[in-house]
Amino acid sequence: MTWTAASAPLGRRRITVSDRRTYGAYGVLVLADTNGPDPQPGQFYMLAAVERWGGGADERPFLPRALSVLRAEPGRAHFMLEDVGPGTDRLLELAVGDDVWLLGPLGQGFQPPEEGRRAILCGGGVGTAPLAILEDALRAAGTASVALLGFRDAPHAQGAALLGDPRVATDDGSVGHHGRVTELLSAELDADPHAVVYSCGPPPMLEAVRAICEARGVPAQLALESGMACGFGACYGCVVPTRDGSYIRVCVDGPVVDADRLDTALVAGAGH
Amino acid sequence: MTWTAASAPLGRRRITVSDRRTYGAYGVLVLADTNGPDPQPGQFYMLAAVERWGGGADERPFLPRALSVLRAEPGRAHFMLEDVGPGTDRLLELAVGDDVWLLGPLGQGFQPPEEGRRAILCGGGVGTAPLAILEDALRAAGTASVALLGFRDAPHAQGAALLGDPRVATDDGSVGHHGRVTELLSAELDADPHAVVYSCGPPPMLEAVRAICEARGVPAQLALESGMACGFGACYGCVVPTRDGSYIRVCVDGPVVDADRLDTALVAGAGH
Amino acid sequence: MSGAVDFCGLALEHPVINASGTFDAIAAQRVFGDALLADFPFSAFVSKTITLEPRAGNPPPRIYEVAGGMINSIGLPNRGLAGYLEHDLPSLAALPVPLIVNVMGSVADEVVQLVEAVDARAEIAAIELNVSCPNVKTGLDIGADPDELARLLAAVRPRTRKPLIVKLTPNTADVARVAVAAEASGADAVSLINTLRAFAAHSTRPGAPWLGGGTGGQSGPAVRHVALAQIAAVARRVTIPIVGMGGIQNGRHAREALDAGACIVAVGTESFRDPLAGQRIARELAAPRV
């Protein structure tokens, strides 16, 4: 079984915010995207507010921002955001009825595990987003999965509510396991070395996941982040180096890549 | 009797919008400026929204915008705006509770007429603003005045409600006199050649007023507009040519100037 | 849409093309499918700069956002001449618009080889020569110095009868003087502006560059009025057509570039915000002036 994505509609679409929710440190935007195809888990969209995109810190944002799909219902796409700069700041300011420019769905998403293998979803921070839609898709496909999520503290750990029944780790021990989510991952892999790992999160976490899976010979699919200008292969801005010594564009060749294509998941300039 | 302005406080102040009203095509902002000195009629302030100043048409506004005081109560200043570009657009978007940067009061305002002379206030469009505070001041001083206001059409003519009991002219005849406000002015001056004229409005109107008063030998004080970057004499951007062949800065030598200092009130680049 | 225009003998449906390096038609077709061909946003397609040898480009990060635009330090990644002709040209030749190939070399001999190889391919309608390449000896861009550019064109011009567009660098004291040299040396057109040299500071390492490539080039609306000044200065001094670009976001901006003396315009950074920007701008341009 493979999941195949439809072409993105050519051109950005003007879409209305139909809901705006808060989960502790995170905001969720729900967009009424009735004309686009269903996004695949791991795909992303480029978003920009139609009004006042600009005028924030350093007179930014100017370029649209890449956001993973958090969840898709027919005609609606959900996004999870953390306010880390002028772009996410502006998007989080939007209220129901405001409009955004939306381009997508874009990029290569996750692929389901081979028949009979369990999926371990391991993420952190806003990296939670693509794991939620992945969890939905695995459930629909009848594939067993477990989710492990790491957060900084209790306000961030509220993001865990976006998944079914995840195990949570926090840096400060305020919620769940006191420590790193990769410690939970190692324990899971000890118990089930035959599982397949799906991961998204801050670069150091992603790199730790990559290293653990490499050491254990476990297949892993990593959803990368990278600074993007366009999201559709036009600018060559979003590259990451691969093991074979070349660069790939995260927007068209990713964002999900097989971990064994990379020497490192520490992407220069991504994350905070 | 002369009216003298206090120094403006050094530096911009962060001020909250305490009321936002609409008069047809115009919006009125009321700012709770409790620390500034009372503005004089004809003075202006530089305003900018604290949040999202920028991100409008052509990625503007960037510089603050000059706005005449419409009316002053203790601790409150009123402003009248028409949406003509990205700056006024953003300011008119503000709601009660939003903050603006305010610098002022700035510039040279109107001076009262000599004892015993009547004041004719003749304005148009947003040029109504300084005439309202002038009308208040004349009333307080016991000076007789009449106000003549010109507007494009009925939605704009609602701005007339900002003055006591003005005579109105509209270009399309929808309200009041069908024609130019300068026709009303000529009639008033026929009846009272001894009056003093105070005027603010779009450059062609202001120039017509200037020409009428010059031809009749009537003293007139004109409140000029000009593209401004700073408002406090720093940039030399706001100059207008005077009769003596030099340039004066509208922000510090004006905005109100005696009409006989000018050969023309048609300021290059001002107005729409 | 009205607005057909002749540019160096190429019959273009409208006056809006893409700026080199800001639209990858092959990737876009992968993303958007055949809709891209049915609705191609530009009246000609300019490919990314091609060099003789393959280049990997600069290490990331390659992009930094600034007030009204961005700085890029992409580093001209490309498959090299042979790879381009073999892998990319067949797909690009299938586009519904004329194809312009942008080439760059650091010495005349390289440029001659590039131009001769491109000249031999009937699928290619015109050649754009990117002269923002530093001279190996002086470190100055070749296109910053009229004499150096004239020497390069003396070697290159005779090698092709296809229209030859010289893409000028804005990082020079007097771009008009360079344009005059290009015209005198047989260029059929000039295009400008390329990006303005700019530096983005690292967020945590004082004095270090944010961009993997070190210094980069600024584009977008923040440079639009610098572009207009250069286009107008060049238009006063040459009679060959000008491709005007730099920060164009809408029909009014395109109109201002044409009014300043450009024959056609190119859209770069705005396509990143709106993949159909070229088409939108052509439509806005065709609307009557207000």
Add this chain to the structure above:
Amino acid sequence: MSGAVDFCGLALEHPVINASGTFDAIAAQRVFGDALLADFPFSAFVSKTITLEPRAGNPPPRIYEVAGGMINSIGLPNRGLAGYLEHDLPSLAALPVPLIVNVMGSVADEVVQLVEAVDARAEIAAIELNVSCPNVKTGLDIGADPDELARLLAAVRPRTRKPLIVKLTPNTADVARVAVAAEASGADAVSLINTLRAFAAHSTRPGAPWLGGGTGGQSGPAVRHVALAQIAAVARRVTIPIVGMGGIQNGRHAREALDAGACIVAVGTESFRDPLAGQRIARELAAPRV
């Protein structure tokens, strides 16, 4: 506030001065009263460019707002040398900070007269020489050509023992080469960047300029990263101190200019938005790095 700095022998209380032509201390005192003296926003005051003869400046409009900044075409209005010394100098000498006078001439003889007259006045701490003046013969800015600048400085440098700061033009192919020439010719410091040449189109007259003076100069955050690139390029090649400016709006921006190699910074356009910007930036700069 900590952050005292020595600049060419001037003991400055903090590293933030004003950019020439962007703050009129006399007008500001008229507007804000003596609070200006009590709370002067800069650690030195740089006056607007003074020329030998009085200049009225350019016809309005003089200002055009752009993405992240503005274009000005003020045209250097000033009372001329004699008028400045008689009318302005007494008030400026009363400011609580050292006074730097910016001068410009189109031929060496003019500059020599300006520098000698300024040198004679003890109230003046240093001289800034604006070399963004077009050469009457070539039309190119004097400061765009290292040789021409060297010739000018050979004539001017011997006429004063006050610190001589050369304000470079950014409209050149290689600003570092010009800075090297300035250093070799005896400049005590260089300042950069001046405004980028830019054109604003008229809203209704196609091809015509909006600005009364025709072309103008762009400033503000839109040029900040161009400034950083030029400051860094100059810092790599000279040892004399650099006054860094161009789009600085806050302490982080100032810090980036210092990290790129500037000794002190100057604030221009941001003062139009916030008359106390200089003071705010100095305060932010003094705060510990985060």
